[in-house]
Amino acid sequence: MSEAAINDFVIKLANVNGTGSASANGLLMKAIFRMGVPVVGKNVFPSNIQGLPTWYEIRVTEKGYRGRSGDVHFIVAMNAETYERDLAELSPGGVLLYDNTWPRPHFLTRPDIQVLGVPFARLCNDAFKAARSRILMKNMAYVGTVAALLNLDLDVIHQLVREMFSTKPKLIDLNLQAIALGYDYAKEHFDCPLPFSVQSRDNTAGKVMIDGNTAAGLGCVYAGATFGAWYPITPSTSLMDAFAKYCDQLRVDVDTDLHKYCIIQAEDELAAAGMIIGAAWNGARSFTPTSGPGISLMSEFIGFAYYAEIPMVLFDIQRVGPSTGMPTRTQQCDIQLCAYASHGDTRHLLLFPADPGECFEMAVQAHDLAERFQTPVFVLSDIDIGMNDWMVDELTWDDSYQPDRGKLLSTEELEKIEKFHRYLDVDGDHIPYRTLPGTHPKGAYFTRGSGHNKFGGYTEDGQAYKEVVDRLRAKWHSAASKVPAPVISPSKKKACCGIISVGSCDGAVLEARDRLEAEGLHLDYMRIRGFPFSDEVEQFVADHDEIFVVEQNRDAQLMGLLLLETDVPREKLIPILHYSGEPLDYQFVYSALQEAARVRKIA
Amino acid sequence: MTSFTKPHIRRKNEPVNKLGLVRADYDGAMSTLCAGCGHDSVTASMARAFFELSIEPHRAVKVSGIGCSSKTTAYFLREAHGNNTVHGRMPSVATGAVAANSALTYIGVSGDGDSLSIGLGQFVHAMRRNVNMLYVLENNGVYGLTKGQFSASADLGSLAKRGAPNEMPPIDPVSLALSVGATFVARGFSGDREQLVPLIKAGLKHKGFGLIDVISPCVSFNDHKGSTKSYAHTYQYYHKAVHADYVAPSKDIKVCYDEGEIMPVEMHDGGVIRLRKLEKGFDPRDRAAAMSALANAQKNDEILTGLLHIDETHPDMHALNKMEDRPLNEIPYAELNPGAAKLHDLQKGFR
Incomplete structure (x- = not known):
């Protein structure tokens, strides 16, 4: 647990889904980002269109950590259904902001927190006539209040509102009015800003905020993919949406309106797999985005592509299984499924991006590898990477790139x-x-x-x-x-033990490792980025006495793969497993490593 | 067992097509099906149709699923790529292949098990998309490779080899095709090449999805007394409704026909299909009329054959997706790569 401080705290917004809160919350995060302070945003949403609880968490981190912290210092509680849970989650010393149009005196049962009430509903009902506006504008009203409490730059917020509604200018004034309502109320009734707030910095230059599915879709455009087939499935849908959007912008002939691409919404995942196999067999770069249930359905075709040696590119945006599982929650639960998908002796190439930047790069690499090795290649992303906006270095492109079409006879x-x-x-x-x-x-x-x-x-x-x-x-x-090499981050001092992890665990693992190092526990860290495992993976395993394998599934799938595919003895590997479906936070990793080190007497 | 190579035997004065090729140039490997199998006749008809249309063998693509019928793509057009995919999933592979290169001629071969049971979904959706291919469904009402189980096209009351009757209603591919908007729907019989070869030629030239349901008896498991898919039964109840001839594009095409008896349908390549009505009052250009004729024939236990429906006006998959004529697989990378400067621009919205 860490204290909130200037440019170092977590704000969580608890909403009802379908009420327009997502854009308001995105606006708050973008405002902080534009003030030059790094942010980590996580959207925890239901598999539902309207009426269920949804949370948006923004970590403000001047040091630029990339994972969640595990703390909540400021809750904007806009969903009465989850008041109890939200109240319980707040760290001591935290602040709870809620709509006191309907007062809740029992919030005062926690003396260790500060409760702030703003009558958002009443303010909006008085100010706006249309029923829908009264609901939507409550979001913008709390944006105003949060802006006052956190000392956000109103000019930045106003500019974002103008950009957001650039195609519907009538809505700009309405939204600015709502923001002012919440802002003025806070200035009048509370001590603004709070002890923790945002101060402008210059730490986000050269960065963009982008989600992994958009980056992967864009990567497929740059890879020269001309054919995509898919069956809609959460959380992969936005990948094909992005590919379609960029193709529409970049690949439609302005004179003839004809397309240099083809996207087919298939009748199911089996058909999507068959279509991309047919297109690749016929020489068009092609791909399908899907999630775990889709991989299960595609498995027969994956074996066909493996045995008949046909290039195949699959994006698995992993979600919580088994079966339908929790479709909007994140996990790394398809590692072993994808490694050996299909009946008979089959084994595949896997790429593991850790953020949207790598989704872009690996989308291109996946197409090159699939054609070079004439085989299925999986890009294993997840909901956390795929659907959350991440702050990453601006994507770059090497204009000298040429696709590797592999051994194709002319x-x-x-x-x-x-x-x-x-x-x-x-x-x-x-x-x-x-x-x-x-x-x-x-x-x-x-x-x-x-x-x-x-x-x-x-x-x-x-x-x-x-x-x-x-x-x-x-x-x-x-x-x-040939698959992406692991990233090895050595400890400052020589370490006898290490950590192996993968994908979206990276931010939390690095932060936990750094904090433990500051306390004298030294651990080398290797992040795996490709399968089959390279010599560097074998070497890392050989070089360390004990290795903690941090991953997001119940059954230690990455550890299992290491045991099967390297010479590592079983007793060297210690699983650290997170599989609740929420993105990994550093405190979980920190505590687990600390405890494991204590039990094993690792200094 | 391996595949056998068919000997190349050249005869004197053999007819050649416009490419100077003989009929044997359209052969493939030796068939490994049972002697007398209907499918071998269909294979021969397909080879003949490609020969007569003077299609370069290597500019054709053969796709199939799994089963006896699906094996036959190895038995013709040895110089064409073949793709023997997985069971019931040929339509999806064909869809992707056609999307990648529309300049080739695609023929899919499947059976009643492959198309109407395991592959029913893909079969229907390929028709809805109007994928530009000819789909030949070799229909024998029985699973041959697994030795005699009923398929979904087995008629009510048809008897299995050991005497058990089929008690579930059949799925009729032709009725199904008409109901989901297929744009070329025909039925033939492996025993009638005079009707089948012109149907295949017309189907290959049709721009869009062409289905030919070919009754193709299984001599090993479904050619006995009491089977409604036997040679004897088919010959007895066979009813030709419409005869179709494909006439290639040519300056000499004379649009001359007796109104009401011969109906010309113009094809996208400039050719014409001449439909010769054998049935009064039936116009295959009218989907509702085709459905009604089919229902009447079923009521009378007749097997209605010929080109039962054609619609050259409905856009095919390429047109629906607004694709340019140039195959996707021929677009140079330089035209597909937006470049580094553009990537910078595209990210303005992410700041």
Whole structure:
């Protein structure tokens, strides 16, 4: 638990979903970001359109930490249904702001907090006529109050309102009026600002606020993908929305209105998988965004693409399972599913982004790897990365980039060769050449998921079958040095123990590690970014006596994968597991590491 | 077992098509199906249709699912890419392939198990999307590779080889196709190549999804007395409604026909399908009329065949998605890459 201070505190907004609170909360976060102070935003929302509880948490962190802290210093309680829970969650010394149009004296049962009441409903009912405005404007009214209490720059807020409603200018004045209502009330009734508030800094230059799904969709545009197929599923939908939006902006001929892309909303995930396989088999870069249930449904096709050696790019925006699970809550629960998806001996390439910046980069890498290795590639994001706005370095692009189309024979090359065999390892690199339909009569072959020999012919001969699947395994293994390398962050002092983690755990793990280091517990840290595991992963495991594996699932899936795929002995690995569905916070990791170190007597 | 190569035998004075190719140039590997299988006749008809249309074999694409029928894509057009996908999922792979390159000619081969049971969803949705391909459904009412279970197209009361009757109503692919808006719906019989070859040619030239339901008896598991998908039964109840001839685009096409008897339908490539009515008062351009004729035929236990419905006006998947004519897989990367400066601009809204 840490004290709130200037530019270092957490504000949580408790709302009812479907009341327009999301844009108000986003505005608050953006205002702080524009004041030059780094922020971490987490939207914890229900699988519902209207009426259920939803929370938005903004961590203000001048030091630029990237994870949640676990504290709540300021609650804006706008949902009577969750008052009890919100009250209980507030850290001692915290502030609770609520709508006292209907007073709640029992809030005063916590003497260790400060309760502030503003009659938002009454103010809005007096000021606005339309029923919908009265609901919507309550959000802007609390934005005004929060701005006064946290000393936010009103010019920045007003500018954001003008940008937000640039296409509906009539709404600008209405919203500014609501903000003034809440602001003036606070100035009149409370000591503003609070002891913790925001002071302008210059710590966000060169940064953008973007969510991982948007970044991944944009990455697919830059990768040169022209075909996408998908079945709507939370939380992956916004990835295809982003791809569609940018294609609409960038790839529609202004004169003819014709498209240089095709997006198909499939009848289910099975069909989405088949479509991207068909398009990739025919030479168009293609992809599908989905989540765990979609991967389950696509599994048969994933095995087909693996065995028939067809490029396939899948984005799994992981959500809480099993089954339908909690569709709007986050987890890293599909690691093992994706590593070996489909029946028979199958193994795939996995990429693990840790933030939207890496979603952009890895979207491009996934397309290159899928074509280079002619195999399915999974980008394993999650709700936290995919749907929350993260502060990251502005995305950059190298104009010299050319897509790696892999070993694809052109018409001219086919003209020169005597005979083409689809699955023959001509170069000794385990990767055969492939051809596209329509290029040359010599390039024809019969793609099949049934047993085939190295020439592409049907076989039920055990030896001929083994020759192909052994090469497939070698091919997969050779990708270990081509998937993104792990990021290793050594301790300041030599450490005998380490941490391994993955994806969206990164911010919380780094912060916990730094704080433990300040207290004398030294741990090296490696963040895995690709599968199959590279030599660096093997080396890190070999170099440390004990390793804490931090991940967001119940069954220690990453640890399991390390045990299966490296030489690490079982007793070296200690799981640290978070799987409640809320994004990981550093205090959880800190406490778990501290306790584990104490039990194991690690200094 | 491996696939056998069919010997290339050249005969003297063999007819050649416009490309100078002979019919045997459209063959594939040797069939491994049972002797007398209806599917082999369909394979031969498909090869003949491609030959007669003078389509370069390597500019064709064959796709299939799983089952006896799906195997047959290996038995014709050896110089064309084939994709023998997973069970019931050929339509989705075909959809993606067609999306990536619309310049090739696509033929899908499936069966009643592949299309009407495990693959019913994909089959229907490919028709709704009007994917530009010909879909040949080799229909024998039975699962052959797993040895004789009824399929979803088995008629009520049809008897299995061991005598058990089918007690569930059938799914009729033609009625289904008409109800979901398919733009080319035909039925043929493997035993009638004179009707089937022109149907296949017309279907290949149709811009949009073409379905040909081909009654194709299974000699091993469903050709006995009491089966409604046997050769004997099909011959007995076979009813030709409309004959279709495809006439390639040419200056010499004379738009000359007896009104009311021969109906010309103009195709997107400039060719014409000439429909010869064998049934009075039936216009295949009218979907409702086709449905009604079909219902009447079913009532009389007749197997209505021929080109039962055609609509050349409905946009295909490419048109619906406003895609340019150039195949997606031929668009150079330079045209797809917005570049670094643009990336900077795009992020203005994220600050």
